[in-house]
Amino acid sequence: MIQQRSKIAKFQSLIALLLMCVVLSLLSDKFLTFANGWNVLRQISVNVCISVGMTLVILTAGIDLSVGSILAFSGAIAAGLLKFGIALPTYDLYIGFTLLGALLAGTLVGAALGTFNGFVITKFKVPPFVATLAMLTIARGFTMLWTKGYPISSLGKEFSFIGTGWFLGIPVLVWIAAIVVLLATILTNRTAFGKYIYAIGGNESAAKLSGININSVKIWVYALAGILAAVGGIMVTSRLNSAQPNAGLSYELDSIAAVVIGGTSLAGGRGTIIGTVLGAMIIGVLNNGLVLMDVSPFWQQVVKGVVILLAVIIDKANHKEE
Template sequence: MRPGRIALRQNFLSHYGRQLGTLSGLVALSLVLWALSPHFLTVSNLLNIAEQATIISIVAVGMTFVIITGGIDLSVGSVLAFSGVVMASALQRGVPLPLALASGLGVGLACGAVNGLLITVGRLPPFIATLGMMSVARGTALMFTEGRPISGFSENFRWFATGEVLRVPASVVIMICVYAVAHFVLRRTKLGRYTYAIGGNEEAALLSGVGVRAYKTLVYGIAGLLSGLAAILLTARLNSAQPIAGMMYELDAIAATVIGGTSLLGGEGTVAGTLVGALIMAVLRNGLNLLGVSSFIQQIVIGSVIIVAVLIDMALKRRGK
């Protein structure tokens, strides 16, 4: 083999080796479930899994960006609920659909941007800033709706839940688009480059002329915006916007991101990995349901899987060095 080929191969492995590992985990899990349950490997069940995974996996894209910068966003679930109720109330007051959708996305973006400003200008640790936002956004959603869900929407809006593109559910198509764009942004754009640079070494990035504050704020804004997008899909699916929606989503999103190989230390990670991580979580839930495992035991299994996945990842990384 010519040296060029070897270099290329090393390059491919160093970039995608980690995802291949996670992917083989997903495949192995699927094979086990296929063997255990005849209902697992059917088109309708696989589409069902994909649909189940959409909400968390979209939120997890924002989380991946944030974690690559070396931060964390605990507010994504609450921001989702807040965006959802604002958009739902706009719809019920007869605001045209595009404007109502924009209001939901806008609320998400604004909450994210506030997170970003608290972290960059206010110099708060991301954990604290977004922990505060988690409570503030949730409380605002509850106050705004007086604790009641807002239900019943037009058929046009419900398309997000019922519509199909080439026989694939609309929400799955949207998820795929989000991942495609996010992958492109991280790998090919200046924003992506700076996201990795800030997480890899914030001081060096600053000294190299990266506008660290602006880009960090933008990244938290993106995370908020994607929570808003997830709110649209969830509200359409439930035909109801609930102020208590999205509870614990931050944990699922963090788990999907970390299982997907993104380092909590920042500077490393891919959305492709996060997608596989989110699918592992969804397949696991689906499989445990098919097998009739109680929801109590499900929690134990899922928690253990997260821990074991990260343990394996860390062991592999140590050996790689």
């Protein structure tokens, strides 16, 4: 009986997604269309990238509340450098940036902020919740300083192609998310580093005794979370063709929700990247369905909160039975 429940638990996210699709297709004739399907996939692409990074963090029994702010700052950096470059009037110097240069700069900013999170958590033993909460405020403040509170817009067709273009009949955003998922799946399932992540989340003391460099792995994990948040920031900025100072608000909540709904344990050591993708799809389909049914945005927040709570309760129940 317990084994049967365990098998069902492995597929509960997929079952929930399929049931949700069936119900929404019955409630709205606009839901089950190709156009709406691509729309949902584009909408969840950013959350998928962020949630993959969040999964790696939570697998180590950590948390990262700063991904939304890192997303905003990284996107603003890329947009600002692409449009304005760096001017140093004192030295009569101007440094311009190509598209690739601006994208790399934005990604490096995300990597640096994520690495700083990991450094503070490991070297000063600051709880991940507190350290990343502080970074949430710091990165948001940097975003406001960089943009001066105004959007950075009109970034060019090449940049906007990332967020609005299609390649081989599939949106570029979906391609980016798919590549991130593929690489993260290989990382967690086929590499020693992936095994270290699970080992630390499962039992950190045992992992340390087995010779794993706990601090190094954690720093790398938070750095990867920062990089993926930066990728998400570039995706959002490109889709809007504008870097908004308030971009990424509450994105950390959506990513945590996707991870939890996808079956990753908040206690660490248990979960999969594919599960997180399914969790992100559930959230995306739920949001899309509620919009199609003209449900108030306020009620949408209530429904999303209830779904997250149910996911945690189910996870706890499954964990007790194992």
